[in-house]
Amino acid sequence: MNQRQGLADGEAPDKAPARRLGKNGDGAERHETIYRSISDAIIEHRLRPGARLREDALAEVFGISRTGIRKILQRLALEQLVTLTPRRGASVTRPTADEAKDVFDARQMVECGLMPDVARRITPEDVRELRDMANREREALKAGEQSRAIKLSAAFHERLAQLSGNATLAAFVGQLCSRSSLILAVYGNPGHLGCESHDHDDLIGYLEARNGERAAAFMSRHLKAIEASLSIVEEEAEAPDLQSIFGA
Amino acid sequence: MNQRQGLADGEAPDKAPARRLGKNGDGAERHETIYRSISDAIIEHRLRPGARLREDALAEVFGISRTGIRKILQRLALEQLVTLTPRRGASVTRPTADEAKDVFDARQMVECGLMPDVARRITPEDVRELRDMANREREALKAGEQSRAIKLSAAFHERLAQLSGNATLAAFVGQLCSRSSLILAVYGNPGHLGCESHDHDDLIGYLEARNGERAAAFMSRHLKAIEASLSIVEEEAEAPDLQSIFGA
DNA sequence: ATGGCAACCATTGTATACGCATCGCGGGCC
DNA sequence: GGCCCGCGATGCGTATACAATGGTTGCCAT
Structure with a gap:
């Protein structure tokens, strides 16, 4: 929620500025930030267990492509914070x-x-x-x-x-x-x-x-x-x- | 250099075409198999610590695209079996x-x-x-x-x-x-x-x-x-x- | 001969495009 | 009137193309 540097607003034509902004910092660092944002949101119960996490929705919110989101989602899945069901997408894990x-x-x-x-x-x-x-x-x-x-x-x-x-x-x-x-x-x-x-x-x-x-x-x-x-x-x-x- | 042993089962010839349409159901299972192959190779010391794991080499060996390999590599990295250095690629972890x-x-x-x-x-x-x-x-x-x-x-x-x-x-x-x-x-x-x-x-x-x-x-x-x-x-x-x- | 510089190449990182499976809904049939 | 089937839409999985970066090698100047 803190990283929306020029995300949705008119990104289609002038993609360049957003790109420049994003890559100057660092790709990896950026991903780390996003990962932490989602992780925190889950830990703080702002995302309740069972909540669905659609890839392109996240991609749009954070201003990166689905590829990066998938990577983060997979990491969260390995840490058991989100559950990845084969063709249903990701959702916040509901522990048994x-x-x-x-x-x-x-x-x-x-x-x-x-x-x-x-x-x-x-x-x-x-x-x-x-x-x-x-x-x-x-x-x-x-x-x-x-x-x-x-x-x-x-x-x-x-x-x-x-x-x-x-x-x-x-x-x-x-x-x-x-x-x-x-x-x-x-x-x-x-x-x-x-x-x-x-x-x-x-x-x-x-x-x-x-x-x-x-x-x-x-x-x-x-x-x-x-x-x-x-x-x-x-x-x-x-x-x-x-x-x-x-x-x- | 030394990943010729990557796959044991003879799947060399008809691999790529078969897999292309085989994407329907066995995708996840296939990834699991590949993951296990690499993991086993590392655990069995057939891939020694420090060995570099090039993405497209693995992709070619296993007959899938780099995307899938990256997913597997990231999983292995989270388990500390391989080390991912930002733009140098993946290598088998050398524990300190x-x-x-x-x-x-x-x-x-x-x-x-x-x-x-x-x-x-x-x-x-x-x-x-x-x-x-x-x-x-x-x-x-x-x-x-x-x-x-x-x-x-x-x-x-x-x-x-x-x-x-x-x-x-x-x-x-x-x-x-x-x-x-x-x-x-x-x-x-x-x-x-x-x-x-x-x-x-x-x-x-x-x-x-x-x-x-x-x-x-x-x-x-x-x-x-x-x-x-x-x-x-x-x-x-x-x-x-x-x-x-x-x-x- | 050696050290620095620059261009090339190899390899990764990211984005986009495409195909397929699943889910919801409306219409037809029983 | 209810159930089933077909159709459209949504959304994921995969592949491919492009961009950027770091290493390497060859050349030139000192």
């Missing part, structure tokens, strides 16, 4: 209950397992940065900006994982957080956001004290609390079992 | 020492953490399947077919993770195993293959006895042994630090 369980189990294992490393390596600067993120999240929550709070919460968890020093696991946690955001969108109760506002601050305290054990235990409870707050009922919206509904 | 450490640390955490679940859920059929895989791996090793042994070993670890019931973590383990294969190709000592042949059998024994604890401990030792067998010396072929070499 099983997937939700898997994601939270995975977070349980990885994020908790990372806490000792984080506690060992964390620096005062890191602590300050984390506290800042937690503050901003709390403010967003207080201001009623759920979208922002959700994104900040995911960013907090991801940043935490990055502090472990293991880039591979950090990237994995990042994906899990994104998917968690989707899960919240589908199974979350309104008004009950995932992360309690003070939880993150408490966690920072344990890490600052270099108490990896307690941090891990706290993270475990934290994630369990989020998962427990979900109302996971398989909606089975796509295959309503008519037999069971109307009786045999 | 840091990445190698991250990957093995991640495997340590995830695979060991999964063992209790696997021990709890494993069935006699699963045991039989695993033993069969271990046998085939041992045979390949005995026959000197390192490529096959490496792939089978990775497949064993991935299948093991699948038995945990967590598809998300299983997929992650699959990626880690693929990357491990690359790491072995770069840092492995010749003649000293990653997994000892009897290790997998022992592991199956613990799992069959539903002893998740011992299985996890054994897996930990197993992975440590593999990692220890590597000779990780940063080759820094690309950016030799002349300053440190020739003194300041």
